[in-house]
Amino acid sequence: MLSKNLTAASTRPIILGVLKQGRSYGYLIIKKIKDMSGGKMEWSDGMIYPVLHKLEKEGLIVSDWVMSKDKRPRKYYEITEKGKLELQAEQEQWSQVTAVLDMVWKGQIPKILPDAEV
Amino acid sequence: MLSKNLTAASTRPIILGVLKQGRSYGYLIIKKIKDMSGGKMEWSDGMIYPVLHKLEKEGLIVSDWVMSKDKRPRKYYEITEKGKLELQAEQEQWSQVTAVLDMVWKGQIPKILPDAEV
DNA sequence: CCGTTATACCTTGTACTGCAATGTATATCG
DNA sequence: CGATATACATTGCAGTACAAGGTATAACGG
Secondary structure (H helix, E strand, O other), X not given: OOOHHHHHHHHHHHHHHHHHHOOEEHHHHHHHHHHHOOOOOOOOHXXXXXXXXXXXXXXXXXXXXXXXXXXXXXXXEEEOHHHHHHHHHHHXXXXXXXXXXXHHHOOOOOOOOOHHHO | OOOHHHHHHHHHHHHHXXXXXXXXXXXXXXXHHHHHOOOOOOOOHHHHHHHHHHHHHOOOEEEEEEEOOOOXXXXXXXXXXXXXXXXHHHHHHHHHHHHHHHHHHHOOOOOOOOHHHO
């Protein structure tokens, strides 16, 4: 079970990443993410759809309805150029944070002392 | 500049990690994190102290006042056993998310198709 | 001596937000 | 026919991040 903040922080880049690979729809995105995480990440409807809506509102993805072979309407999403740029920026940010966290996991904390003890 | 969510998500493991390496105080923790991130992460007072207070309230760290050599009072924080367990759990969660994100960065998204197209 | 900077910690209002829960709809399966 | 799976939508509100403003004092340069 991931913390709320970590889930929130990773939702956007993951969705954008999945859509960069190919257009998809909500229900399937949830399945892919479950698969990619070995079942550890189980997003719900209430989680993913508000995020998809917001991404679309921000112009990072676009959507259109398609009638599937079994007559169900599906809302397909596709990443935009702006969305790809945003994904790039997300990757850079995650890289920064991950670099610091790697130091933390490895116990490589700089030995900075208070001025009065230099 | 990190997103709000990413900053929020990484604050606790970073602080716990710094304190696992050795007891420290707020002002110095901020300096260490700035150093570890090459200047990219600049936390403010208003950010770190409420988090330190919450961590203490949850029993993950403890604190005590020490008078420094230049007569300034400093509030030193130290991680507890419980805090070390929490840090371990954080590392596992970050590992899970990072594994999924690595797939995203590498474009390794599973090709799962809707049932009607299998 | 004074203004500035650095060293330290504290508090809080409030704008923002995540998402469980609930809802609608329908195909498939046993 | 009931249960499950396939799909998308909406929202109330509990929770929360942290900038801004505050207090205090040492050190430094002009």
